[in-house]
Amino acid sequence: MTKAVLDVRNLAISLSDGAVRVPAVEGVDFTINRGEVFGLVGESGCGKSLCALALAGLLKAPMAVSGGQILLEGRDLAPLPPREMRRLRGDKVSMIFQEPMTALNPLMTVGDQIGEMFVLHRGLTPRAARLKAIEALEQVQVSSPERRINAYPHQLSGGMRQRVMIAIALACDPALLIADEPTTALDVTIQAEIVELVLELCRAKGTAVMMISHDLGLVARVCNRVAVMYAGQIVEQRSAEEIFTAPAHPYTRGLINALPRLGRRLERGQERLTEIGGVVPAIRDFPQGCRFAPRCTRATAECRAAPVAMTDLNEGGRVRCLHHV
């Protein structure tokens, strides 16, 4: 038996438009082991959230899984009906969303929303669930939890809402936690504390974590392995040490060059940041060959001719590029 908590094989997600199926995500392969933190990064619209939603069984029409397997502790989630997935969600798989305001119910107090998890998955009475909810809020370091459980989401700051989301997600000790932009709304000291806290709680329980973020600094620090996505495909998958210091794919290099790096202004003054020219293709306009070719400075005719496959790198990891560095 493998120790992988999650084994995603050749995952494909498509948009159905009448009789036509437009592939949005293709050929996504990765595994996450017990206690491991796996990072997923890439340009807006490249399909990260689609992958996350697929894992949590939350894809909505017109998007649906159109191929591959999602093995969670050996069981394939891809073909499970929504009813089954609802039972697993919050229990085996939990998700922390990008935008806490849309994920929280505006009409329910945060106490009731956290308590619901214990009622639903652990069969607790509402009274016992309320006590657990206070505990859960304490765990994510919300001050005066006995007062805060009566608050509605709009009465909390962005950061506070995110803590509530985290409390809900971790309430039932899931095997897999999917965190989609979990800390964008938080300041860096809290970000560090929250991420540290989430990871500590996860490490103690052996929870596998998939972390989606535009914050490459955060990803570098907390992840063991990282995958970079571009236009619906993984283009590079490496250890977190190597991917940022020695990126192989031209797109990964572009991402790192575009960062406002701390200390650079002191050295070189306020220079313009390096943009990656062009835009990500829409899912209907994915190029025939390498999908990054229209924006790539190393592109050749060969790159444009046919789809590019993932290849192994000598130093470990995989990359989807004919002329990688």
Place this chain on the structure above:
Amino acid sequence: MIPAATPLLSVQGLKVHYAVRQGWRGKHFAVRAVDGVDLTLRAGECLGLVGESGCGKSSIAQALLGLVPATAGVIRLDGHEITGAAQVSAMALARSAQMVFQDPMSSLNPRQTIREILSAPLRLHGMTDRAEREARVAEMLGLVGMSPEVASRYPHEFSGGQRQRLCIARALILRPKLVICDEPVSALDVSIRAQIINLLLDLKDKLGLALLLISHDLGVVEHMSDRIAVMYLGRIVEEGGWREIFTAPSHPYTRALISAIPDPLHRDRVPARLGGEIPSPMAPPEGCAFNPRCPQALPQCQSGQVPDFTRLGADHQARCHLLKTGTSHA
């Protein structure tokens, strides 16, 4: 003597308190979201406002735009007092200050074309001539690097970065002197973020725009700001030029903030972890609000008044007892 140029924005003693109730029919509590803040911002300057989640940054922004009432204090914008009895109309305010929000999608009406979205504020402000409006819309689109043809399209046809450009165009269309950006790039990915940052800095240079930049991303704040104000629990605890804040941070909170910045090329950089519970603006700690988490807290930090500002340089000051002991005779 030449009078010093009056700042574009001056905020004195600003307080924003919210009333919340515990349980239904419960007791009322005051959330002291902003509790005595002074700020100044000159034309053409970018002021970075940073600080812990929930410390009151967005509340300041909303008070500046008249979206929440100021509990106390005086706000002067472009020479006019906009608080209290002298409150000006939202209309007049809109000409001086505009806001760019974090989420570019939810702040654009999906059923309106870009032309409708951009020309609505013009019509509202009495620009009756259609050709004139058209010209201004085209000019603004050009300014944010988009072609005039996009005017007939709808928001969903644009990428996140393009939508944020459109929001910036809308914020600028009345030619305000101040633009408040509350997390303008945090929802955007790295390469689009670079575009928007470059764009905002270009506009600041070209139009002499003043920016109030609220962001958790200190890399962005360092890159863009001329001056920086650091907030903690409703008050400013340190302010100064960007260089001072990043090379000589003096308040223990600022130091923790800067040491916590993650950097992808320095994976081993482990942020200093602050212990202690995050305080609540409903029950701020006595003395220095940072004392329950401060690694250097002194006995006198735990009671009495909030420490006063200690001047550290021409344009650099911080509120901390540690600084006083060394320089009390300065």
